[in-house]
Amino acid sequence: MRVEGIEAVRRVLCVFPRYTSSFGTFEHAYPLTDGQKAFMPPQGLLVLAAYLPAQWQVRFVDENLTSATREDFEWAEVVFVSGMHIQRQQMNDICRRAHEFDLPAAIGGPSVSACPEYYPSFDYLHVGELGDATDALLRHLAEDVTRPGRQVVFTTKDRVAMSDFPIPAYELADIRRYMLSSLQYSSGCPYQCEFCDIPGLYGRNPRLKTPQQIIAELDKMRECGIADTVYFVDDNFIGNRKAALDLLPHLIEWQKRNGYVTRLACEATLNIAKRPEILEKMREAAFTTIFCGIETPDPDALKAMHKDHNMMVPILEGVKTINSYGMEVVSGIIMGLDSDKPGTADALISFIDESKIPLLTINLLQALPKTPLWDRLEREKRLILDDDTRDSNVDFLLPYEDVVRSWKRAMELAYEPARLFARYQYQCDYTYANRLKVPISPEMKTWKNIRRALIMLRNIFWQVGVLGSYKRVFWKFALGRLRHGDLEGLIGSVLIGHHLIIFARAASSGEQNASNYSLRLREASVPAE
Numbered sequence: 404m405r406v407e408g409i410e411a412v413r414r415v416l417c418v419f420p421r422y423t424s425s426f427g428t429f430e431h432a433y434p435l436t437d438g439q440k441a442f443m444p445p446q447g448l449l450v451l452a453a454y455l456p457a458q459w460q461v462r463f464v465d466e467n468l469t470s471a472t473r474e475d476f477e478w479a480e481v482v483f484v485s486g487m488h489i490q491r492q493q494m495n496d497i498c499r500r501a502h503e504f505d506l507p508a509a510i511g512g513p514s515v516s517a518c519p520e521y522y523p524s525f526d527y528l529h530v531g532e533l534g535d536a537t538d539a540l541l542r543h544l545a546e547d548v549t550r551p552g553r554q555v556v557f558t559t560k561d562r563v564a565m566s567d568f569p570i571p572a573y574e575l576a577d578i579r580r581y582m583l584s585s586l587q588y589s590s591g592c593p594y595q596c597e598f599c600d601i602p603g604l605y606g607r608n609p610r611l612k613t614p615q616q617i618i619a620e621l622d623k624m625r626e627c628g629i630a631d632t633v634y635f636v637d638d639n640f641i642g643n644r645k646a647a648l649d650l651l652p653h654l655i656e657w658q659k660r661n662g663y664v665t666r667l668a669c670e671a672t673l674n675i676a677k678r679p680e681i682l683e684k685m686r687e688a689a690f691t692t693i694f695c696g697i698e699t700p701d702p703d704a705l706k707a708m709h710k711d712h713n714m715m716v717p718i719l720e721g722v723k724t725i726n727s728y729g730m731e732v733v734s735g736i737i738m739g740l741d742s743d744k745p746g747t748a749d750a751l752i753s754f755i756d757e758s759k760i761p762l763l764t765i766n767l768l769q770a771l772p773k774t775p776l777w778d779r780l781e782r783e784k785r786l787i788l789d790d791d792t793r794d795s796n797v798d799f800l801l802p803y804e805d806v807v808r809s810w811k812r813a814m815e816l817a818y819e820p821a822r823l824f825a826r827y828q829y830q831c832d833y834t835y836a837n838r839l840k841v842p843i844s845p846e847m848k849t850w851k852n853i854r855r856a857l858i859m860l861r862n863i864f865w866q867v868g869v870l871g872s873y874k875r876v877f878w879k880f881a882l883g884r885l886r887h888g889d890l891e892g893l894i895g896s897v898l899i900g901h902h903l904i905i906f907a908r909a910a911s912s913g914e915q916n917a918s919n920y921s922l923r924l925r926e927a928s929v930p931a932e
């Protein structure tokens with residue numbers, strides 16, 4: 404659905420800010436691809452673009468691909484921006500550029516919804532999800548696009564039901580240039596982990612789109628040149644288990660119809676390992692990766708952060724169960740917890756070696772506003788909000804330097820090339836081998852797909868195998884994959900593994916932030932073209 408009852412015509416420039424370089428930006432993988440330059444198309448701005456009155460003209464610029472130009476700003480009547488905390492500096496910079504052209508700038512999305520005070524220069528703040536605040540903002544802009552004398556805040560009280568969400572305007576994004584396509588099925592999470600702002604922002608009772616909406620979105624993505632993998636960006640795919648079970652048969656049918664050319668990925672709590680009926684259907688639907696917030700292998704720490712649900716099965720057993728359905732586990736890990744000890748980095752490395760998880764995002768604990776963690780640390784006077792030289796706003800129980808040293812050590816060891824590729828080797832031999840065997844369909848054998856694979860292989864062999872700094876490890880792994888005829892395992896593992904190795908080297912030498920949410924506002928280092 405779109406907003407109704409607006410007759411004026413406006414020209415809207417939607418600008419998505421650059422990401423500050425982080426684990427999840429994968430910029431070291433892009434030179435190995437066939438032209439991909441960014442991670443995922445932004446859902447929020449594309450949904451908003453689809454919700455605008457049909458007669459409004461929209462330009463969408465993702466600054467991870469290309470910068471908004473003078474001509475874009477001269478064309479526009481209003482600028483919309485959205486993003487996460489990690490993009491805060493860049494969002495404020497887009498606002499500054501809009502003001503140079505005397506354009507009103509409006510901001511929405513997760514960061515401003517949690518921390519409106521981060522954005523004092525914007526003319527309009529949209530706090531909360533798509534809803535009555537969106538309608539009020541658009542009606543206001545339909546009346547008047549001059550800059551207001553002071554900041555105006557619109558806060559959503561009535562949200563648009565997700566079953567009424569429009570299909571994101573994927574046609575505005577060049578989705579071929581993204582590593583993954585993104586899709587949102589639900590919003591909210593029933594759990595209340597101490598550090599997490601999702602239940603506070605989006606509620607504990609997950610709201611859902613219908614399976615028909617999801618299939619229509621997937622069809623539209625295919626029309627727009629879908630990437631190989633579609634990532635369900637929901638914070639917890641099994642937040643509503645019955646709904647997940649209802650959706651999966653539709654995904655299976657869609658995959659059969661389309662020759663299984665698309666891989667699916669999602670985020671879910673580790674207790675999914677207790678649900679074989681869900682895992683089996685996910686396997687049939689070609690889910691290949693699940694991001695699980697394991698956070699820490701220490702049961703006492705899990706209890707303290709109210710993440711007991713991670714212990715419903717022993718963690719290593721849970722990971723192996725998921726692997727046995729052909730799905731690789733990607734894990735979030737937090738260091739700097741109150742339970743950390745001097746030996747935490749070593750214990751973490753042992754866990755990583757045992758679990759065989761290749762990709763773990765290892766971050767220092769950061770207290771986000773509107774979380775139980777923030778409230779507790781505020782009570783304990785352990786929030787440090789006035790020191791932007793630190794990588795965390797938490798006054799750790801261990802000395803700060805010790806915690807950062809421990810993090811660097813964990814990064815260095817976890818992504819030491821031989822160690823990382825040993826984990827990928829395991830995934831190829833045991834996890835990927837459990838995936839659904841599908842006959843090679845005509846969709847897979849297109850010249851476009853073959854050409855893509857050849858370009859990536861050429862880039863990998865030249866840039867990693869010839870020019871790279873870990874050639875011996877690479878060739879040992881690559882020759883093994885070639886002997887098995889496993890080009891998919893080779894390309895997928897090296898694309899991601901190369902980014903992890905290069906990023907971790909920078910991190911362990913102090914050139915990268917130790918937290919995705921760090922207050923150290925490093926200049927955005929992911930270049931726009």
Ligand code: SF4
Pocket residue numbers: 592593594595596599600601602638639672696
């Ligand atoms: S399970 Fe995940 S999304 Fe849900 S509250 Fe915990 S960390 Fe947040």
